[in-house]
Amino acid sequence: MENQDIEEIRQAVRQLCSNYSEDYWLGLDRTGGYPTDFVKELTTSGFLTVLIPEEYGGAGLGLREACVVMEEVCRSGAHAGACHAQMYVMGSVLRHGSDYQKKTYLPKIAAGELRLQSFGVTEPTTGTDTTSLKTVAKKEGDEYVINGQKVWISRIEHSDLMVLLARTTPQSEVSKKTDGLSAFLIDVQAANGNGLTIQPIESMINHHSCELFFDDLRIPADNLLGEEGKGFRVILDGMNAERILIAAECIGDGRYFVDKASAYATNRIVFKRPIGQNQGVQFPIARSYTQVEAAALMVDKAVDLFDAGEPCGAEANIAKLLASEASWQAGDVCMQTHGGFAFAKEYHIERKFRETRLYQIAPISTNLILSFVGEHVLKMPRSY
Amino acid sequence: MKVLVTAKRVVDYNVSIRVLSDNSGVDLNNVKMSVNPFDEIAIEEAVRLKEAGKVEEVIVVSIGTSACGEQIRTALALGADRGILVETEEDMQPLAIAKVFKALIEKEQPKMVILGKQAIDGDNGQTGQMVAALSGLAQATFASEVVVNDDDTATVTREVDGGLEVISVKLPAIITTDLRLNEPRYASLPNIMKAKKKPVDTYSPEDLGVDVTPRVKTLKVTPPAERAAGIIVETVEELVDKLKNEAKVIS
Numbered sequence: 001m002e003n004q005d006i007e008e009i010r011q012a013v014r015q016l017c018s019n020y021s022e023d024y025w026l027g028l029d030r031t032g033g034y035p036t037d038f039v040k041e042l043t044t045s046g047f048l049t050v051l052i053p054e055e056y057g058g059a060g061l062g063l064r065e066a067c068v069v070m071e072e073v074c075r076s077g078a079h080a081g082a083c084h085a086q087m088y089v090m091g092s093v094l095r096h097g098s099d100y101q102k103k104t105y106l107p108k109i110a111a112g113e114l115r116l117q118s119f120g121v122t123e124p125t126t127g128t129d130t131t132s133l134k135t136v137a138k139k140e141g142d143e144y145v146i147n148g149q150k151v152w153i154s155r156i157e158h159s160d161l162m163v164l165l166a167r168t169t170p171q172s173e174v175s176k177k178t179d180g181l182s183a184f185l186i187d188v189q190a191a192n193g194n195g196l197t198i199q200p201i202e203s204m205i206n207h208h209s210c211e212l213f214f215d216d217l218r219i220p221a222d223n224l225l226g227e228e229g230k231g232f233r234v235i236l237d238g239m240n241a242e243r244i245l246i247a248a249e250c251i252g253d254g255r256y257f258v259d260k261a262s263a264y265a266t267n268r269i270v271f272k273r274p275i276g277q278n279q280g281v282q283f284p285i286a287r288s289y290t291q292v293e294a295a296a297l298m299v300d301k302a303v304d305l306f307d308a309g310e311p312c313g314a315e316a317n318i319a320k321l322l323a324s325e326a327s328w329q330a331g332d333v334c335m336q337t338h339g340g341f342a343f344a345k346e347y348h349i350e351r352k353f354r355e356t357r358l359y360q361i362a363p364i365s366t367n368l369i370l371s372f373v374g375e376h377v378l379k380m381p382r383s384y
Numbered sequence: 385m386k387v388l389v390t391a392k393r394v395v396d397y398n399v400s401i402r403v404l405s406d407n408s409g410v411d412l413n414n415v416k417m418s419v420n421p422f423d424e425i426a427i428e429e430a431v432r433l434k435e436a437g438k439v440e441e442v443i444v445v446s447i448g449t450s451a452c453g454e455q456i457r458t459a460l461a462l463g464a465d466r467g468i469l470v471e472t473e474e475d476m477q478p479l480a481i482a483k484v485f486k487a488l489i490e491k492e493q494p495k496m497v498i499l500g501k502q503a504i505d506g507d508n509g510q511t512g513q514m515v516a517a518l519s520g521l522a523q524a525t526f527a528s529e530v531v532v533n534d535d536d537t538a539t540v541t542r543e544v545d546g547g548l549e550v551i552s553v554k555l556p557a558i559i560t561t562d563l564r565l566n567e568p569r570y571a572s573l574p575n576i577m578k579a580k581k582k583p584v585d586t587y588s589p590e591d592l593g594v595d596v597t598p599r600v601k602t603l604k605v606t607p608p609a610e611r612a613a614g615i616i617v618e619t620v621e622e623l624v625d626k627l628k629n630e631a632k633v634i635s
Contacts, residue, residue: 004454004457005576007454008457008461008576008579009573009576011458011570012461012570012571012572012576013570015570016570044572045570045573046572046573047572047573049573050573059573059574059577061577
């Protein structure tokens with residue numbers, strides 16, 4: 001039995017989510033709308049402040065509790081992509097921000113007054129090859145001037161602040177390629193139209209992703225996050241938490257699909273008996289269940305290590321890989337179980353199917369995880 | 385003023401229950417347990433009265449094994465101020481529970497006791513009435529609206545068979561909740577955290593001087609009969625004939 005805190009949080013989030021039906025999410029999917037009221041309720045009831053320490057107005061809990069929130073959001077038929085970043089992007093400020101930055105921003109993030117849910121790292125010509133990114137920030141007096149381009153920056157139109165990674169020293173002038181990058185806090189509302197142009201990308205799922213163009217955007221030098229030239233660390237430190245949370249979302253999706261598939265297989269009568277009575281229908285669902293549960297164990301392991309402050313890079317990556325594949329498998333089986341009805345939008349399966357597909361690509365693709373495991377866990381030669 | 389509310393530990397309403405093979409009861413092993421939904425309504429009502437400034441303290445009571453502490457915690461997270469656990473391994477029946485409440489009423493002197501009108505496990509629907517009778521207090525059962533007045537009375541709308549009945553009761557009074565009284569909230573994260581720091585007192589029935597020996601013996605528990613398959617009739621005449629002569633529902 002889970003400890004009681006976890007159970008209480010699970011129940012509360014489940015009840016909160018039940019106020020937002022699947023039709024609500026379908027409606028937003030159709031119009032590309034943002035679930036403003038849902039995110040607001042999740043914020044004001046405290047569930048996005050899990051990881052913010054109590055001294056800054058958060059709950060001061062661990063990743064375990066954060067994972068339960070995200071899992072339940074996904075399990076309810078929602079898509080956590082609209083809000084999960086508010087939970088962990090603030091980690092950059094918490095771990096690397098100055099005292100002033102922490103005291104200024106964290107309480108407002110905890111209260112929901114400031115939305116910090118965008119990470120500006122990926123660029124059109126440098127995807128996972130982060131250190132080759134081309135956006136530059138040049139210091140001029142007490143300002144930085146930013147030029148360049150970013151892509152797949154989610155929720156930027158629904159954020160007050162973003163964390164941006166840009167090069168402050170050319171790659172040719174640093175000894176380590178991870179040096180010379182710096183992280184900045186950008187006031188999105190102030191920047192928009194004043195050197196920052198935001199262009200939404202029409203995409204397969206309702207994820208509010210955008211392309212950003214920086215053209216002489218001037219920001220106060222105080223907005224540097226951490227040390228100049230050490231920004232790669234700022235980004236890297238948040239990655240394990242992000243991967244584990246995403247894995248928990250996959251578990252939520254996986255359980256959503258298994259629940260839906262088994263219920264439908266039990267109730268749908270064809271040839272005068274439930275289709276789930278046929279092993280050809282039943283076994284794939286049972287197998288999906290075993291895969292989701294196995295992946296959930298790996299997520300548990302990664303969470304335990306993370307919350308204990310132990311290294312967990314391998315476990316976080318493995319959990320994300322297994323969970324994203326398990327949720328995808330479960331989604332596929334759920335579609336097959338529903339037959340033609342799976343294609344009817346009102347059954348919601350095709351929407352969740354599209355949404356859960358993302359997790360094998362973002363925030364890191366399966367192949368990159370396999371490279372990581374091959375190189376860092378199994379000590380084989382680096383493949384890229 | 386103080387209010388006592390209940391938080392009975394019952395099998396969660398989402399669980400499909402299974403009768404034990406020896407027909408002695410329902411299988412409770414590894415089954416998710418929750419607060420009785422009617423008690424959740426009672427807790428919600430008390431918390432709302434507190435938020436409206438009518439009530440100073442909400443005390444939640446659960447009676448049973450130490451595991452009932454979980455239901456008390458849930459109620460504390462929903463806004464109750466402190467908890468009382470009356471711990472016993474005994475099978476607690478309505479009369480015994482009512483006696484425990486009588487003792488707690490004498491101890492705490494609440495102005496109101498709000499209970500669920502029934503619990504979804506035994507469906508007895510008699511504890512509130514017994515508490516009122518044993519304590520000699522007014523009762524307003526099946527409440528769908530509760531208004532606390534300034535003159536030490538409460539106006540309660542009751543859901544009765546024919547419709548709604550509005551009565552006035554003198555406080556202290558016993559109130560039992562019906563489904564439409566309110567919609568219980570979920571606990572916010574800060575309140576879940578605060579609940580852990582709220583005090584919970586534990587007593588045994590002996591501490592309260594109550595004899596909780598069961599008076600009712602359960603002979604047999606069986607699942608409801610499976611519904612038999614229907615038949616398709618060929619003609620209207622055949623249907624009328626069967627309704628008349630077989631089912632005997634028309635004459």
